[in-house]
Each structure stands twice: as C-alpha cells, then as structure tokens.
Amino acid sequence: MQTVIERVIQKVASFQSLDEGEEVMWHAAQAAYRRTRIKKRALQALSSGNDGGWSNSWGVGDVLAVALILNRQDVLSRHGYTILQAMERINPFWIESLARIEAELKAEGHLPGRLP
Structure with a gap:
C-alpha cells in the first residue's frame, strides 16, 4: 500500500x-x-575551509543561503550581493528557515554561539 x-x-x-x-x-x-x-551544504562549507570552491559549484540561491547562515560577507561580495540583496534574492519564506539552520548548527557545535 x-x-x-x-x-x-x-x-x-x-x-x-x-x-x-x-x-x-x-x-x-x-x-x-x-x-x-x-x-x-553549510556543513560542507564549514569543513572545506576558506570557501574550498563551494561557491563556484552550487547554484546562486544555495551559495547565498549558506553565505548568510555562515555570515560570509566575502562570499556575498564576490558574487556581487549585499546582505539585503541576498535576502531579497532568496524567497522571503526561507529567511526563517535559514535562522533555524543556523541555530541547529550552533546547537550541534558547528558554529560559535555568537558570530563576529
């Protein structure tokens, strides 16, 4: 069945x-x-160091989402986006999901409690 x-x-x-x-x-x-x-993808980015090419092999939406989660302004800039432009580019309904993913990564010890 x-x-x-x-x-x-x-x-x-x-x-x-x-x-x-x-x-x-x-x-x-x-x-x-x-x-x-x-x-x-966020876990992969964390394990690959600087950016390990991850930003070149993924779609723009995934790159922007991971860069926002990991607070990687350098990656956003390299792709020609500000934080606000990246948030506009991502579906507004996903912003809450990104915050939940970030909280999960912090709770699991993958990210520090407070990013610089």
Whole structure:
C-alpha cells in the first residue's frame, strides 16, 4: 500500500492535479528537502575551509543561503550581493528557515554561539 507522500509524488511526476491537502503536503516535503540540502551544504562549507570552491559549484540561491547562515560577507561580495540583496534574492519564506539552520548548527557545535 502506498503512503500518502508516495501517492503525491506519483501524481506530481505524472502532472496530475493535487487536492488542497496534497498540495500542502507537497510544499512541506519540498521545504524539508531544501532545509536538509542547505544544512548539508553549510556543513560542507564549514569543513572545506576558506570557501574550498563551494561557491563556484552550487547554484546562486544555495551559495547565498549558506553565505548568510555562515555570515560570509566575502562570499556575498564576490558574487556581487549585499546582505539585503541576498535576502531579497532568496524567497522571503526561507529567511526563517535559514535562522533555524543556523541555530541547529550552533546547537550541534558547528558554529560559535555568537558570530563576529
């Protein structure tokens, strides 16, 4: 028997319409996937030192998100963004998620309690 999320994924893959509840579930699944991906990228950036090329191999949205989480103004500048421009470029709904990812990284000991 298929789970609800498996059914939703199958409907999305075959371009079928979703009902309201399925649509909410689909957006929640996408958000969870994006949070996980950005957190993994932040951990990769932390482990690669200076920028280890991570800012050259990712999409602009991911680079900006990780740079904001890690307070990397040098990376933002290199890509031609100020902090405010980066926040505008990222979907406003993601700003809260970035703060949660930063808090998780601090709680797990990956980031200092207060960044410079």
